[in-house]
Structure formats: structure tokens, C-alpha cells
Amino acid sequence: MTIRRIVPNLTTPSQESMAENSGFYGLLGFEEVMNMGWVTTLASPSNPTAQISFLTHDETAPVIPDLSVEVEDVDAVYAQVCASGAEIVHDLRDEEWGVRRFFVRDPEGRVVNVLEHRGA
Numbered sequence: 001m002t003i004r005r006i007v008p009n010l011t012t013p014s015q016e017s018m019a020e021n022s023g024f025y026g027l028l029g030f031e032e033v034m035n036m037g038w039v040t041t042l043a044s045p046s047n048p049t050a051q052i053s054f055l056t057h058d059e060t061a062p063v064i065p066d067l068s069v070e071v072e073d074v075d076a077v078y079a080q081v082c083a084s085g086a087e088i089v090h091d092l093r094d095e096e097w098g099v100r101r102f103f104v105r106d107p108e109g110r111v112v113n114v115l116e117h118r119g120a
Contacts, residue, residue, distance in 0.1 A: 001080075002072035005049040007041070009113070011064050012054045021054050036097065061090040065103055065113035074100050074116035081114070094118065 012018050018040045022032055030042035030052065038057055044050040055064045071077050078092045081104050089111050090103035101115035 004070040007051045007053050007068040009053045009055055009065050018054045063111050066110040068113040070115050077114055078102050
């Protein structure tokens with residue numbers, strides 16, 4: 001299995017808070033690479049896989065995940081996770097913004113968003 005990137009997802013109460021966080025993390029060199037209103041992702045211009053996301057909610061899932069892990073083959077990972085008996089929090093699905101993803105709960109109760117980017 002190939003992991004492409006890992007992104008911490010931080011809950012924020014409002015779009016105003018997202019803007020404040022973007023400004024703060026901009027001081028550390030991060031730049032906005034995605035803003036969908038409910039989620040903003042910042043990345044390092046010199047290392048685009050070094051990212052952090054801020055979410056007010058999740059558009060299609062029941063919870064905000066704590067962590068996102070982008071993999072090369074999400075279907076294979078989903079099959080392996082299901083076979084392990086781990087709790088699936090959000091079933092595997094294609095999202096309108098170009099990712100295929102599912103959420104799983106880790107042994108400590110954290111929710112992990114496992115995703116694969118799909119071609120446009």
C-alpha cells in the first residue's frame with residue numbers, strides 16, 4: 001500500500017476562524033490550496049504534501065475526521081479495513097469534489113478519513 005500524504009484535520013467554529021487560522025499559519029509559510037467554504041487546506045509551497053486542514057463541518061459525513069490519509073488504492077484499503085473488523089464511520093463513496101473516501105475509527109476513537117483523488 002502506498003500512502004501519498006497525511007493531513008491533520010482541525011475543527012474550527014466558523015469561516016471567520018478559518019480565515020484567522022489561514023493568516024496565522026501563513027506566518028509559518030503555509031499557503032491556501034483549497035477552500036470549499038466548510039473546509040480549507042493549507043500547504044507548504046516547497047513541500048506540497050505538508051498540509052493542514054480546517055473544517056467547520058463535513059459536507060457529507062456525520063463527523064469531522066481527525067486525520068486524512070491519502071492512499072494510492074482506497075478500494076484495496078477499504079477491503080482490508082473491513083476484513084479487520086474495524087468500525088466504519090462513513091461508508092466508501094465517491095464525492096462530488098473528486099475524491100473517493102471512507103472514514104474508519106482507530107483503536108483510540110479517532111476518526112480517520114481514508115481517500116484517493118480521482119481524475120477530473
